[in-house]
Amino acid sequence: xxxxxxxxxxxxxxxxxxxxxxxxxxxxxxxxxxxxxxxxxxxxxxxxxxxxxxxxxxxxxxxxxxxxxxxxxxxxxxxxxxxxxxxxxxxxxxxxxxxxxxxxxxxxxxxxxxxxxxxxxxxxxxxxxxxxxxxxxxx
Amino acid sequence: xxxxxxxxxxxxxxxxxxxxxxxxxxxxxxxxxxxxxxxxxxxxxxxxxxxxxxxxxxxxxxxxxxxxxxxxxxxxxxxxxxxxxxxxxxxxxxxxxxxxxxxxxxxxxxxxxxxxxxxxxxxxxxxxxxxxxxxxxxx
Amino acid sequence: xxxxxxxxxxxxxxxxxxxxxxxxxxxxxxxxxxxxxxxxxxxxxxxxxxxxxxxxxxxxxxxxxxxxxxxxxxxxxxxxxxxxxxxxxxxxxxxxxxxxxxxxxxxxxxxxxxxxxxxxxxxxxxxxxxxxxxxxxxx
Amino acid sequence: xxxxxxxxxxxxxxxxxxxxxxxxxxxxxxxxxxxxxxxxxxxxxxxxxxxxxxxxxxxxxxxxxxxxxxxxxxxxxxxxxxxxxxxxxxxxxxxxxxxxxxxxxxxxxxxxxxxxxxxxxxxxxxxxxxxxxxxxxxx
Numbered sequence: 001x002x003x004x005x006x007x008x009x010x011x012x013x014x015x016x017x018x019x020x021x022x023x024x025x026x027x028x029x030x031x032x033x034x035x036x037x038x039x040x041x042x043x044x045x046x047x048x049x050x051x052x053x054x055x056x057x058x059x060x061x062x063x064x065x066x067x068x069x070x071x072x073x074x075x076x077x078x079x080x081x082x083x084x085x086x087x088x089x090x091x092x093x094x095x096x097x098x099x100x101x102x103x104x105x106x107x108x109x110x111x112x113x114x115x116x117x118x119x120x121x122x123x124x125x126x127x128x129x130x131x132x133x134x135x136x137x138x139x
Numbered sequence: 140x141x142x143x144x145x146x147x148x149x150x151x152x153x154x155x156x157x158x159x160x161x162x163x164x165x166x167x168x169x170x171x172x173x174x175x176x177x178x179x180x181x182x183x184x185x186x187x188x189x190x191x192x193x194x195x196x197x198x199x200x201x202x203x204x205x206x207x208x209x210x211x212x213x214x215x216x217x218x219x220x221x222x223x224x225x226x227x228x229x230x231x232x233x234x235x236x237x238x239x240x241x242x243x244x245x246x247x248x249x250x251x252x253x254x255x256x257x258x259x260x261x262x263x264x265x266x267x268x269x270x271x272x273x274x275x276x277x278x
Numbered sequence: 279x280x281x282x283x284x285x286x287x288x289x290x291x292x293x294x295x296x297x298x299x300x301x302x303x304x305x306x307x308x309x310x311x312x313x314x315x316x317x318x319x320x321x322x323x324x325x326x327x328x329x330x331x332x333x334x335x336x337x338x339x340x341x342x343x344x345x346x347x348x349x350x351x352x353x354x355x356x357x358x359x360x361x362x363x364x365x366x367x368x369x370x371x372x373x374x375x376x377x378x379x380x381x382x383x384x385x386x387x388x389x390x391x392x393x394x395x396x397x398x399x400x401x402x403x404x405x406x407x408x409x410x411x412x413x414x415x416x417x
Numbered sequence: 418x419x420x421x422x423x424x425x426x427x428x429x430x431x432x433x434x435x436x437x438x439x440x441x442x443x444x445x446x447x448x449x450x451x452x453x454x455x456x457x458x459x460x461x462x463x464x465x466x467x468x469x470x471x472x473x474x475x476x477x478x479x480x481x482x483x484x485x486x487x488x489x490x491x492x493x494x495x496x497x498x499x500x501x502x503x504x505x506x507x508x509x510x511x512x513x514x515x516x517x518x519x520x521x522x523x524x525x526x527x528x529x530x531x532x533x534x535x536x537x538x539x540x541x542x543x544x545x546x547x548x549x550x551x552x553x554x555x556x
Contacts, residue, residue: 011452012295012452012463012467013294013302013445013449016290016291016293016294017189017190017293017294018189018197019295019468022170023166023197023198024166024167024169024170027163035429046489051436051488056157058208062202063201064198064200064201066197066198066199066200072295072464150313151324152309152310154433155434156429156436158328158434170289171289185289185290186349186350190349211325211328211329211434212325300448301444301448301475302445302447302448309440328435336483338482339480339481339483340480341478343477343478347535
C-alpha cells in the first residue's frame with residue numbers, strides 16, 4: 001500500500017485573529033494535497049483534467065476532525081490514502097501532522113464528473129490502477 | 140424552536156475554473172453564517188468575543204454533504220439550527236438552498252475556548268439560553 | 279455625476295493574526311464592489327457576462343493606498359466612480375471608509391475582453407452610456 | 418546586489434471561472450514571497466516577528482501591473498528586490514514570470530510597525546543591513 005505525502009508551511013495568510021489556522025484554509029490545503037496527488041502520483045494534472053478533458057473531481061462529501069490547532073510557521077506533513085475506490089468515486093483519507101502531533105483528519109469522497117453535464121464518469125483504467133495502490137489494507 | 144436565516148450571493152471570487160463554487164469557499168460562507176448568528180441572534184459579536192474577551196468558538200469537527208453545485212450569481216439561503224448544546228460546545232446544523240434546491244448540509248461542533256489557553260469554557264448563561272432556542276425539536 | 283455605493287462588514291475571515299484586514303482580502307472586497315456595480319448599476323451581471331457571453335473585465339493594473347487599518351466588525355462604506363472610460367477600458371476609483379475615516383483608495387483599470395481570445399472588445403453602447411455617468415467631473 | 422527568488426505553482430484554488438488567476442490571489446502570493454523573503458533571507462520569520470515580538474510589516478501602498486494572464490498549472494518564478502530602504506520602511510519590487518514571460522510587476526511599500534500601537538519602528542540594524550543588499554543598483 002502506497003501513501004502519498006505532501007508538506008506545506010502555515011503562512012500568515014492561513015491564520016485568523018486568534019493566530020490559529022482558519023479552518024476554511026485547511027480545506028484549501030486539502031485541495032492542494034489532492035491536486036498534487038493527481039499531478040504527481042496519478043500523472044493527471046488538473047490543467048489537463050479540467051481544461052483539456054473537461055473533467056473534474058468535486059467533493060461529494062467531506063468531514064474533518066480538528067485535533068489540535070496549527071499556528072503561524074508550523075510545518076504541516078500531509079498523508080493521503082484511500083479507503084475505497086468506486087466506479088467513479090474515491091473515498092480519500094487525508095491527515096495533517098506537525099512535528100508528529102496530529103492536527104486534523106479528513107475523509108472526503110471525490111467523484112469524477114464531466115464538467116458540462118456534471119454526470120459521473122468511470123475512472124479511466126490507468127488512473128484506477130494507480131488509485132488502487134493507495135487503498136488502505138484492511139485488518 | 141427558532142431558525143436563524145442568512146443569505147448571500149455567489150460571487151466571482153467563490154467560483155473555480157469549472158464555474159462552480161470551490162468548496163473551501165463554502166466553509167468561509169459557513170463561518171459567515173455562524174459569525175452573523177452570534178452577532179445578531181446571540182448578541183455576541185466576534186469583535187467583543189475575540190478581541191475584548193479573548194474567547195473563540197473554533198470548530199472541533201465539521202462535515203458537509205454537497206447535494207448540487209452552486210454557480211456564479213446564485214442566491215444562497217442559509218439556515219442555522221442546533222442539534223445539541225453542551226456545557227462548552229454546540230452542535231450546529233447549517234444548510235444552504237438556492238431557489239428551494241438543497242445545495243449543502245453541514246454539521247459542525249463549535250467549542251467555546253479561551254484563546255490564551257485553548258481550554259474549553261462553559262457558555263455564559265445568557266448565551267446558553269439563546270442558543271437553546273435554536274435546538275431542533277426531536278420527533 | 280453618479281457615485282455607486284456598497285457596504286460590507288469586516289468578518290473574521292478577512293483578518294490576519296494582527297487582528298487587521300489582510301490586504302489581499304481588500305482586493306476581494308474591491309472585486310465584489312466592481313461585480314455588484316456591474317450587476318446593479320450597469321445591469322450586466324457577471325453570470326451573463328462570463329458564462330453566457332464569454333466576456334470578462336480583468337484588471338490591467340491596480341494600485342491601492344492604505345490610509346488606516348480596518349478591524350474585525352468594522353462596517354466599510356465603499357464608493358465607486360470612474361476617472362475615464364476608454365474604448366474597451368475603464369479607469370475606476372474605489373474608496374473605502376469606515377465611520378467617516380478613509381481606510382483605502384484604489385485606482386484600477388479594467389479592460390473588457392473576450393475570454394477565448396483575451397482580446398479587448400469595445401464596450402457595448404448601453405454599458406458605455408451607463409459607465410459614463412460615473413465619470414468624475416473635472417475641476 | 419542580491420535578488421531573492423521564490424517559485425510557486427498556479428493551483429486550482431487560484432483560478433477564477435475564466436480559468437485565469439483571480440488577481441486577489443496574486444496578492445496572497447506576493448505576501449508569501451515577502452514572508453518567505455523575511456524568513457529565509459532576512460532570518461526573521463513571521464512567527465517571531467508577529468507573535469513573539471509583536472511587530473508587523475503591513476503594506477502602506479501597493480501597485481501591480483498585470484502583463485499577461487496566468488493559468489492553472491503554470492509555474493511562477495518570483496523575484497524580490499528593493500528600490501529603497503527607509504528608516505522604518507522598504508520599497509519592494511516583486512515580479513512574477515512564467516517560462517520567461519512577464520506576468521506581473523508589483524511595487525509595494527512595507528512599514529515596520531509595533532502591532533499594539535501601529536506606530537512605525539526603525540529597522541533593527543541586522544535586518545537593515547540585509548535589506549540593503551537587495552537594493553537595486555541605479556543606472
